Amino acid sequence: MDRIDGLAHYRRQFVGTEAGAAADPFVYLDGNSLGRPTLASLGRITEFLRHNWGTRLIRGWDEEWMDLPFRIGDELGRVALGAGPGQVFIGDSTTVLLYKLARAAVDYRRVGSEPARTEIVLDTDNFPTDRYLLEGIAAERGLTLHWIHSDPAGGVSVDQVRAAIGPQTALVLLSHVAYRSGFLADMRRITAAAHSVGALVLWDLSHSVGSVPVELDLCDVDLAVGCSYKYLNGGPGAPAFGYVRRDLQDVLTQPIQGWMGTRDVFTMGPGYHPADGIRRFQSGTPPIVGMLAMQDTIAMIGEAGIEEVRAKSVALTEFAITLVDEWLAPLGVTLTSPRDHAHRGGHVTVNHPAMRQVTTTLWEHDVIPDFRGPEGLRIGLSPLSTSFVETLEGVAAIRDVLRGVLLGQAGLAPGTGIAPGFGQSGAGSGR
Secondary structure (H helix, E strand, O other): OOOOOOOHHHHHHEOOOOOOOOOOOOEEOEOOOOOOOEHHHHHHHHHHHHHHHOOOOOHHHHHOHHHHHHHHHHHHHHHHHOOOOOOEEEOOOHHHHHHHHHHHHHHHOOOOOOOOOOEEEEEOOOOHHHHHHHHHHHHHHOOEEEEEOOOOOOOOOHHHHHHHOOOOEEEEEEEOEOOOOOEEOOHHHHHHHHHHOOOEEEEEOOOOOOOOOOOOOOOOOOEEEEOOOOOOOOOOOOOOEEEEOHHHOOOOOOOOOOHHHEOOOOOOOOOOOEOOHHHHHOOOOOOOHHHOOHHHHHHHHHHHOHHHHHHHHHHHHHHHHHHHHHHHHHHOOEEOOOOOHHHEOOEEEEEOOOHHHHHHHHHHOOEEOEEEOOOEEEEEOOOOOOOHHHHHHHHHHHHHHHHHHHHHHOOOOOOOOOOOOOOOOOOOOOO
16 A cells, blocks of 8 residues: 555655654654654754844844745645635634634624624534633623534534524634544535524634645635644644635734734834734734744645545545454444544544553554543544554554553453564564
């Protein structure tokens, strides 16, 4: 499968996996939490420190840095988000951008002759930050939260959204790909449903950007936010991106009024006058160093094509599910991600009461999935950097550790927690 994979050569462009390098010590199954660094970014960041920052110093703002958040945003929109130019920007954390756009959305319906809208629709199993933020905004603005009770093993359906929305709905906030199950929501139909009652929609794209094709313009999406350190390999703490549909940019008021969002940044006058267009959604000084690394993965996606990236992602997750059925299901493991790839993003989640202990043991042996309570282990497969052999070895290691844990629970002697030939796949590639 690796030999016939048309994207296999991209794996060698990541640190530790390149041709001629020492054998990568890890089986990495957590690309949906933090992506591997690219080799190109090593050079890009070093060059930036030595030249762009080191010799240009403050001149860099005039020469490049002021426009960098929008230049990168336009390219990301083109290759991965289905967004035309002038609608995507880079800056702030995912949390801060979600706050900015959610606050702007709920306050929009208070303007002019529009009746006040008093409800925000969200789901009970969305990522904690999304839920916590909306709880705070609701308290701050005197709004009511309307909860959709979503299945942790699934996601939010169009019918659930239709049942939850109404004339008082100001905003619907959902994740395109559910962080726990990997469920892929129907962006087009859910957005249309919200628009049918006059509500705005804010999509969290953190688990889809760079893995699943997104069509923000075609779906008539209002607002979107996503992080860059997962499938975009921007690095820990890399800034997020925001999308604001063009016709909303000059009518929404973003709540964190900073100098970088003003019409003339260096006038530094007595009052706040927002810039036209997407620039008004900036606040403080953009994190230039933090947005360097993502450019190299964006370039890879542009070269490979997001549809090809998605095809590789589907192949990897289908392969992982085949191994789960063959090796893990007999040990009592259940699949909690959709089997139909049309409803699944780029990761697979499996459940078993022992998965917390299994994950801890795997990390000690350089096999890295992640754990999501109460008993889920996520297998995150990054299409550009994960191989089929790596997937095979990873699931084999999960099998061996879980088997050892279960044998230990059966009362066998200590020290039998990991089977001989730990991680042995049966293909001569044991770890």
